Amino acid sequence: MECLEAIFSRRSVRKFLKKDVDDETVRKLLEAGNAAPSAGNLQARDFVVVRDDETKLKLAVASLRQMFIAQAPVVIVVVANYPRSMKVYGERGKIYAEQDAAAAVQNILLAAHCMGLASVWVGAYDDEVVSEILGIPSYARPAAILPVGYPAEAPEARRRFNIDELTHLERW
Template sequence: MTKDVIEAIEQRRSVRSFTSEEIPEATVGRLVEAALRAPSAGNLQPWKMVVVYNSEKRQALAAACHQQRFIAEAPVNIVVLLEKGKSADVYGQRGETYQYQDIGAAIENMLLAATGYGLGSCWVAAFDEDKVSQIIKAGGDLRPVAIIALGHSAEDPKPIPRRNPEDVVTVIH
């Protein structure tokens, strides 16, 4: 298990090929706990999560994700849902932005924790929202915004080039 957060950031990759090895529920629980530790505007935590182990449901989710088959291959999918209006009720129109920032922070915590546990993951946002809602029976004010495919990596993804700090940072003294 990686204990250094910088090391986890450097090692994290999007994985799209998984082994069939199961992940203990306790480990998945720790990943969800890591997500819940993310900062959120006003500590509103405008999220819910549905953990999917069921193979048929994972296959249905893969189909709803424009046939991204690796989603079904991953032994666990975590569907991250937005509680619509929760942030806007407090912050007005600006809350519309905050809620997505909050969910992004929660997801990144989960991805880094997965890396720390030696697991592979992939953040998926390309899907038919209505189909995903039907598959997991999300209703009311819940909107699926991401699916995290999670498992033991069957590949060794190479680092992807990133922009240089000099290209994106302006320093003002």
Template structure:
């Protein structure tokens, strides 16, 4: 699978087939994701793999009662070991630690897609309840839950804003002009020539 296909093909999946995921495959997905960059290469992420159906039910309830989550045979709970970061970055360490976990979580979703699995990023949940359910220590924060499974959803990827609408050049507000592709340049050239021809045609008609 080409990298472009991975990026464009990944989407949030909320319907899953009733099919088990081998533990070895979960390990391969995490083994790819572990190469995520992090502040100071501190790698402050930890992962809890949840397969138990009753626990998945409770996690879904703690996630604003999003019970579709239970269909996913695996929940990955991404946790933040902030202690690994705060001594190196005493002022902005908390923010960096969350950014690191977010980057790691995103790479998990990409990695899962390369192995033919669907996933969904869950950020809305009761942190304290999840902490209690999974016996997570007080100094460790659950940041993200990722559902994992074989997709039963055939929806198309969501439309994204064009680069020109989200990018500035050198400073805020200055337009970033994206060079046209070769095909776009040809199309633009044809349109200009057609426009010129129409103008000439009008001029000729007026003379008559």
């Protein structure tokens, strides 16, 4: 799949087939995530891979009861690792770690799509509860929850603003 085709055809999918995603495929998704750009090449993001049904259910409940999370064969939680970036950039490193995580999320979403998988970027959840469930240390923060699986739906493209409405030349 061509790069632009992947960007324009990717959709957020919330229904998955009951078909496993093998470890090699998950590893490739993680490698794609870590290939994303990062401030100072510090790669201030970590990944928690969840396959356990009970843990996925807890994550779904902590995510405003978005139960489709529990239905995915695998869930990847992308975590912003603040100290990894702050050791070079000080307090500003927190923002960079979040940007590093966001770039990794987008790479994972696109890689999943190119590999015949589907996902959705979940950002609505209780940070503290998710951190407790997954044992994420207090110096890091979950940046996104990505349920991943083979799609059981093919959502239509959603409306986008015309790019002319969003573009400012030289100044806002």
